Amino acid sequence: MAKTVMIVDDSLSVRNVVGIALKGAGYDVIDAEDGKNALSKLTGQKVHLIISDVNMPNMNGIEFVKNLKQIPAYRFTPVIMLTTESSEDKKSQGQMAGAKAWVVKPFQPPQLLNAVSKLILP
Amino acid sequence: MNNSHSETYQNGLDGLSVNEFDENDTLRKAGDLCIDVLPIWAKQISSARETTNEAIENLSQRFYDLSKRIEATAGASSEHDYSKELMILLKESQTQLGSVISLLQHTVEDKKAFVEAVVDLSHKSKELNGLANTVKSIARETNMVAINAAIEAAHIGPLGSGFAVVATAVRRLSGDAERTGNNISEVVNSVSQAIKKVESISQEYEEKDSQMLINAEQVVDGVMGKFSEATQAMTDSAHEMQTQGQHIKNEIADVLVSLQFQDRVSQMLTHVQDDIYKLHDRVTSSGEIDNHQWLDELAATYTTQEQHQIHHGKAYKTNKSPKVVERKAAENNSDEITFF
Numbered sequence: 001m002a003k004t005v006m007i008v009d010d011s012l013s014v015r016n017v018v019g020i021a022l023k024g025a026g027y028d029v030i031d032a033e034d035g036k037n038a039l040s041k042l043t044g045q046k047v048h049l050i051i052s053d054v055n056m057p058n059m060n061g062i063e064f065v066k067n068l069k070q071i072p073a074y075r076f077t078p079v080i081m082l083t084t085e086s087s088e089d090k091k092s093q094g095q096m097a098g099a100k101a102w103v104v105k106p107f108q109p110p111q112l113l114n115a116v117s118k119l120i121l122p
Numbered sequence: 123m124n125n126s127h128s129e130t131y132q133n134g135l136d137g138l139s140v141n142e143f144d145e146n147d148t149l150r151k152a153g154d155l156c157i158d159v160l161p162i163w164a165k166q167i168s169s170a171r172e173t174t175n176e177a178i179e180n181l182s183q184r185f186y187d188l189s190k191r192i193e194a195t196a197g198a199s200s201e202h203d204y205s206k207e208l209m210i211l212l213k214e215s216q217t218q219l220g221s222v223i224s225l226l227q228h229t230v231e232d233k234k235a236f237v238e239a240v241v242d243l244s245h246k247s248k249e250l251n252g253l254a255n256t257v258k259s260i261a262r263e264t265n266m267v268a269i270n271a272a273i274e275a276a277h278i279g280p281l282g283s284g285f286a287v288v289a290t291a292v293r294r295l296s297g298d299a300e301r302t303g304n305n306i307s308e309v310v311n312s313v314s315q316a317i318k319k320v321e322s323i324s325q326e327y328e329e330k331d332s333q334m335l336i337n338a339e340q341v342v343d344g345v346m347g348k349f350s351e352a353t354q355a356m357t358d359s360a361h362e363m364q365t366q367g368q369h370i371k372n373e374i375a376d377v378l379v380s381l382q383f384q385d386r387v388s389q390m391l392t393h394v395q396d397d398i399y400k401l402h403d404r405v406t407s408s409g410e411i412d413n414h415q416w417l418d419e420l421a422a423t424y425t426t427q428e429q430h431q432i433h434h435g436k437a438y439k440t441n442k443s444p445k446v447v448e449r450k451a452a453e454n455n456s457d458e459i460t461f462f
Contacts, residue, residue, distance in 0.1 A: 011385040012179040016186040017378040023193075024375070055389065055425060084386050084425040095462040102460040106382040109375065115459050 003048040003120055004028045008038040008064065009082070010056045014105070018051060018082070021109035022116070035064025044073050048121040051112070052099075054083035054090065065097040078119040082107065153405050160402035164395045171391040178384035185381075189374045196367045205357035212346070212353050219342045226338060230331045237324040240317055247314040254310055258303030264296035386426050393423045 005027045007018045015031045022029045030047070032038035034056040050068070054061035061081055068074050078100040083090070086104045094102055101115050271289035275282035397420055404411055421433050 009385075011382075011388070013182040013378070013381040013384045016182045017375075017382060020186060020189055020375050020378055084389060086427065091460055100462055102462070105385060106379070109379065111459065115461075118461070 002026055002028045004030060004046060005116065005120070006030050006032065006038065006042070006047050006050045007052075008032045008035065008050065008056070008061070009053040010034050011053070014053065014082070017109070018112065021113060024109075025113050025116075027116075035059030035061060035067070038064055039067055039071075042068070042071065042074060047074065047077055049116055049119060050074075050077055050079045051082050051116070052079055054081055054085050054094070062093050062097045065094070065099055069098040076121070078121065080112075080115055080119065082112065156405045157402065160398050160405070164398040164402070167391050167395045167398070171388055171395070175384060175388055178381055182378060182381045182384075185374050185377055189371055189378075192367050192371050192374075196364055196371075205353070205360045208353045208356060212350055215349070216346055219346065223335075223339055223342060226335050230328075230335055233324070233331060234328060237321065237328060240320050240324060244314060244317045244321060247310050247317060250310045251307060251314070254303045254306035256303075257306065258300050261296045261298075261300035261303055264299065265293055268293035268296060386428070389425055390429055393420070393429070396423070 005022050007015050007022070007029060008031070009015050009018070010033050019029045019031065030041060032041050035052070036059040038050075038052070039059070052061040052064055056064075059067070061083065065079050065081075068077070068079065079098065080101045080103055081091075081094045081099045082103045082105060084105045085091075091102050100119050103112055103115055268289045271292065272286055275286035275289055278285070417433070421430065424430055424433065
């Protein structure tokens with residue numbers, strides 16, 4: 001059975017490129033436009049990994065991860081931050097929030113898939 | 123320009139020299155211009171950003187849908203391998219038609235055996251004819267013996283009358299035997315004629331059968347050859363389509379990777395737009411402007427390497443296509459995975 005990955009990004013272009021890459025690698029994909037939208041879609045179903053942008057309207061990626069870690073069903077769901085941000089300060093914020101990896105945009109799909117395969121839940 | 127701002131400027135201008143007055147007048151006009159023009163610049167940038175976003179997202183979605191359709195078509199094609207089924211059908215047809223040809227060959231061989239048997243029968247009829255002639259010869263000899271016996275009986279006189287009766291009976295029997303021999307000869311000749319006719323017709327049909335068999339084999343070979351060529355062409359075509367489909371899918375994936383620029387460009391324009399509004403607010407409120415602090419605050423809003431490079435005077439210029447730029451940027455970021 002295919003594993004499920006959620007992509008959270010306000011840019012449709014980014015959601016599409018991530019979606020194509022993940023589906024091409026055999027994953028099921030669900031997407032959300034921002035942190036708030038993502039939390040509303042996480043209703044207890046199994047999600048094996050989440051990829052999230054940082055700078056988003058309504059709820060940014062750091063806040064989203066903090067909120068996610070408060071939900072028992074998703075406490076151990078690995079999160080990869082996918083963002084244009086590359087400052088150490090932001091990375092530190094992501095790590096503190098509970099993210100497992102930080103990937104800088106623009107990215108090559110194999111690069112992201114490599115990170116996904118290393119972190120995804122069994 | 124609002125009233126409080128004008129009053130502030132007016133109060134400041136009192137007691138200035140002519141040169142100082144001109145300089146401050148220019149600054150005041152520049153300030154007024156900023157108040158009027160900055161919101162317009164910001165709105166123009168906003169409009170351009172939104173239009174670009176909308177167009178790129180539309181383009182991205184169309185490429186995404188196209189890729190999904192290609193994926194679905196390729197998936198359906200690989201799930202149901204028509205070319206493979208055709209190859210199996212071709213092999214089955216070859217086997218079945220081979221059986222039909224083999225059956226025809228057996229039939230032709232059976233006919234040959236039948237003709238050989240008929241020809242053999244023709245030889246037997248010659249033997250029968252010989253036997254009939256022998257019967258006739260014996261009948262004639264017997265008749266001669268009976269005639270001689272009748273003559274001898276007549277010489278004896280009344281005492282030979284009994285023997286004469288026997289001689290007459292023998293003559294009658296030899297006559298019957300001769301007629302029977304003739305009848306057998308006629309029947310054998312008649313049968314022999316019929317057998318020759320059958321032999322002739324059979325040989326004619328044998329040639330036709332052989333020709334028919336050759337024709338059938340040629341037709342079957344021809345049809346199967348064409349069928350095989352058509353199947354191979356269809357198989358090659360299907361594989362080519364799958365290869366091309368995969369190629370197009372990869373190209374689309376590349377294009378989608380390239381369209382990531384929209385996300386970064388949008389963020390850069392948003393930062394510029396926000397900074398313009400911030401400047402407008404500061405000019406409107408006549409607040410102090412510390413250039414260094416302003417630039418530091420602006421730099422703090424940056425999210426991309428390009429923004430920092432541009433900010434520090436390292437112009438981000440390129441003559442390469444957006445696709446190449448985006449790929450290069452992505453490759454440069456390959457090492458930018460940090461695992462916590």
